[in-house]
Amino acid sequence: MTAKLATAAIVVVSAGSHAVSANADVAPPRPAKRKRPLVAIVADNIGTETTDLMIPHAILTRSGAADVVVVSPLAGSITLMPALSMTSQQTLDAFDAMHPEGADYVIVPAFHGEGDARIIAWIKKQFAGDAFIAGICEGAKVLGKAGLLDGRDATTHWYAIDDLRSAHPTLRWIRDRRYVVDRSVMTTTGVTASIPASLAIVEAIAGAAAARRLAAQLGLAGYSAQHESAGFQLEARHLWRVIANRAAFYLHEEVRILVEPGVDGIALALTADPWSRTYRSQAVLIAQQSEVMSQDGLLLHAQPVQADADKNSKASGLTLTLAGDIPPAAHLERSLGAISQRYGRSTADLVALQLEYAWRDLQGISG
Incomplete structure (x- = not known):
């Protein structure tokens, strides 16, 4: 098993010293x-x-x-x-x-x-x-x-x-x-x-x-x-959730994230990453072209929309867009909430554990 399973002043610790800024x-x-x-x-x-x-x-x-x-x-x-x-x-x-x-x-x-x-x-x-x-x-x-x-x-x-x-x-x-x-x-x-x-x-x-x-x-x-x-340790309930989600292979699905040039890389990462840790779904990027530049200059690879539509015309799955109604970091909570609604709270908890994130099912980033 790998690690894939799974506000104010800064305080850091240095060897042989007290906490410093x-x-x-x-x-x-x-x-x-x-x-x-x-x-x-x-x-x-x-x-x-x-x-x-x-x-x-x-x-x-x-x-x-x-x-x-x-x-x-x-x-x-x-x-x-x-x-x-x-x-x-x-x-x-x-x-x-x-x-x-x-x-x-x-x-x-x-x-x-x-x-x-x-x-x-x-x-x-x-x-x-x-x-x-x-x-x-x-x-x-x-x-x-x-x-x-x-x-x-x-x-x-x-x-x-x-x-x-x-x-x-x-x-x-x-x-x-x-x-x-x-x-x-x-x-x-x-x-x-x-x-x-x-x-x-x-x-x-x-x-x-x-x-x-x-x-x-x-x-x-x-x-x-x-x-x-x-607060972060692997428990029997997490292992059982991995086994159950893997076993339900007939329910596995693709989560297609539809993006445009200038996509926010933070919002994208905090959406694609959680959805791909559920053991039920895998996130893929779709766009008008096979490449799309992020807001911060990363050239990301995507499936062209038309090819994706042809491939998935009869396939089950979920298509997401990255709404701009929340700040970038809040997409993690949004993703966990959506995962909880679609696959259950235990799967969302499993994802949060892998991300080492103290999810309390509250709005906003609190971990």
Whole structure:
């Protein structure tokens, strides 16, 4: 089983110190290498976590305070998991040629594989060049392979923490924090921690006022690191729900998300990702063309509307649009509510557990 199963001041913990503000810790060890910081989000072409990539990309791009680029070992397609796909913006080699001084920040999503050796080597090189490295969710495993977790405070997705601690005995697990920073290395808990962690980086780059303004635009009251780690654990009821949903294969369906150019990447990720974790449905993107550019510059792959209509003329399923009547972050609650109505509350709870999100079936983002 993998981890797929499954507001106010920022507080982070540093090794050997008391809690300090994000501005003191969420920054490279030396001044940024350029006036406008460069953020590289590294992806594995064969499988990269959807939300871990799309949300940091969108938040940091919308901050207007940094240049953001998605890099990968190979040019071409990046498969996002559990849903969607996109085109890489730059290869690792091209990035290195263009930016020999390296990135200021490197964000590492969870990968759905062992981690490409080229990526591991590239992360090591970036860290040696004084980049701040952030591992989102099980991206912490990749940081561990790069040698960045030994002797550090860290966290990761609730399902992966035991394996991570076993692989790195000198790692100190910090409970009850959405993200932890120790000497230019950030790690986070599960998938939805990408939101507060990204806003913490915005605060480090552009200041607390800018981060608070952006959080409000996203529909968030704040971006606290506060968390209750003990609330997330796999129970018998979750396993039974997985078994039951898988067994009902005749009820499995495709959730088609109809989008237009300029689609909000945060709203999309917080819709496609939850619907693809139900063990009853799989989200796919449909649009007028086979490619659509997101609001923040990601080239996403889609099924053309006409081809989709022909294919699904007799098929069961659900077609969704991303309404603009709620702020982007609120699409997570909307998705969980819709999943609960369609498949039952136990399935929505299973999805929230995988996302490590404290869903209380309330309006607004509260986890």
